[in-house]
Amino acid sequence: MKTKFSRSGLLFSMNFFVLGFLGTAIGVLIPDLKIAYGINNEQAGLLFVCWSTGSFAGAYLGGWIYNHGRERAIFAACSLGCIGLIVMVSEAASSIIFGVAIFLLSILSSVLFTAGHAAVTRTAVNGKASKLSLMDFFVSSGNLATPLIAAALPLVMTQILVWKAVFLIASLPFICVLVALRAPLGQNSRKMGCENEEEKIRTVGYFGLLSQPIFLGFLAVSILLHAAEWAHSVWFVSYAQSALGFSVEDARAILGLFLGGMALSRLLCSRILHKFDSRMVLIVFAVAAAVCACAMLGRNGAASLAAINFAMGFFFGVSFPVLLGLTMELSPSDSSRLSGLGLMGGTVGAQGLAYTVGALADHTSLGDAYRLVPLVMSIFALSVVVFVMAYPRARVNRLRIPHAAVPEEGGI
Incomplete structure (x- = not known):
């Protein structure tokens, strides 16, 4: 059980890192997006609204989905959806399509965020704050990684492609999550973590x-x-x-x-x-x-x-x-x-x-x-x-x- 949950912890860490990465991507890439889509500051601000609205909706849905679904299925479906939406974001032909894709991506990201917090805290009645803090450390690491990667990419590619590359890089941890989730399915298809089927808790x-x-x-x-x-x-x-x-x-x-x-x-x-x-x-x-x-x-x-x-x-x-x-x-x-x-x-x-x-x-x-x-x-x-x-x-x-x-x- 211990080895199994350690694998789960690694999956959670990758998820939280990429969620932090995506959370600051729009702010860092606003100058590039304004050039790419020919939008002004007010229109660029609407992209923040799309992300924030999706975060709110995803946070509301995340609690319900986690209590009615299996952790492995939730993480796999959301990770696969995020990969598809990241590709859609990077290939969006207009700012409207970009905003819609960002809204949907934010919903799935927030579902992962709430499900990840709940899954981590299921392992112990005490010590929740320490584990949540460790997960939020990976969020902060993702926050810090975004501007560093965005600043380094112009050294290897033209500036016009930087914002697309940043989003595509964000898909790599999700791919790793899908690969890691696939391995233990043959042994146990129940929820990840320390729970049993007899634990029926009313919420x-x-x-x-x-x-x-x-x-x-x-x-x-x-x-x-x-x-x-x-x-x-x-x-x-x-x-x-x-x-x-x-x-x-x-x-x-x-x-x-x-x-x-x-x-x-x-x-x-x-x-x-x-x-x-x-x-x-x-x-x-x-x-x-x-x-x-x-x-x-x-x-x-x-x-x-x-x-x-x-x-x-x-x-x-x-x-x-x-x-x-x-x-x-x-x-x-x-x-x-x-x-x-x-x-x-x-x-x-x-x-x-x-x-x-x-x-x-x-x-x-x-x-x-x-x-x-x-x-x-x-x-x-x-x-x-x-x-x-x-x-x-x-x-x-x-x-x-x-x-x-x-x-x-x-x-x-």
């Missing part, structure tokens, strides 16, 4: 989860968390360029330290949680990230901004996996829906604040509009404190959401 829908205050609080914290993260990721480069006078290259390099800090903290999360209580880690790191965000205002030195971005990314990186892990501990049988709930809330928060910053910048200045990011980060830290204070008193309705007794065998 509830999203509205059933939201009827309980602790899960409603989880949704609120997720909205604030992703709003701050993505607003900073989307607008920092423009803020540093227009308000602080940095070049685009230097601003991107500083933002890269933020992403690098997130990846490092997720990699080290299991060691941190081994030594400290997860609830205390969540509070301390959230407050520290908010302090870093506030300290960034008024700074215009490259060294100080670089250090603050790295520190903010490090403190911010473990927030979502630890938050999701704590929430899943309350109802392991609804892990897939809780992951989907967090992703849906994150999509709403990310799009809402990113749009608000841009709209406010049109009426004032980007320097003033960017102040919303540390403000939301501070509210997020406060919401974490409230969530953790309410956590020990949470009473999940066990008649409707029973605690899953899953043996802890074979970690990832």
